[in-house]
Amino acid sequence: MSIHEIAQSAYGFNKLTESIDPTECFQQLISQYLEYKTIVEQEKTKRREIKAWEKTTIAKINTYRDFVMEYLDRSFDERAENFRKLFDVVDRAMATNNNTQLGLALDSITELAKSSPFKELANLASVQAALDDPNHEWTF
Template sequence: MSEPKKVHVGEVLPPRGISAFDGFAALTQIVDAVQDCVKVHAVESTKQAHLAAYEATEVARIKAAESVLKQFFEQSFEERRSNFTELFDRLDAALDRGDQQAVSTVLTGIVEIARTSPLANMGDLGQIRAALDDPDHVWEF
């Protein structure tokens, strides 16, 4: 058995007095708001594209500088390792011979190499930055 249908009782409201001018004004506001949104979106998209391009450029520059710096350190520390190996071999030989003058000279060389940093020989970091910024700079090792 089904339940009896309910009847809704109420009052039907007459249409409000909205003129065609009010409707057109509302439509104009919507169109203006959408146009503003489109303009803002275009401007912000352009800004994002510029930032993405800037980011890509800077990341590429950082990676290029990293590559150069890695090569510099590899070469510099290879030279230092080679120098230390040679100096310690000479120190051992001088000690074996009992040559105090040679021992003193070799120890002075070891201390001098140990005292200097590979970066100290690079000079002013501002000049390095300028060289990194210069696409025509030739790096010599």
């Protein structure tokens, strides 16, 4: 079966060659191809922009992560040292039967245990946000 016969049966064309202008067909083909190439370039540009945004965002996340990890390391190191010193005070107070010093040291240990370094991290995040905001007004 020829193309002419398929066109006749499917679309009801009597003469396929008379209803299609080859020049117009070729111009539409070129026009569609050029539109395709434009869209391809636009999408490539969008992908490059997304990649650049991704790299920037990942770098920011990694920087913030490093900052948080360093803060937590130092904070927990400081807390551990404070606990060690307070337990040394407790040991000395028990050795000397100094109940007042023992009570104060145990209260300090309890207060230190109640506090969380994560609360301070939230405060640091709000300070960072204020530093990043050019319209933030500082009052001293």
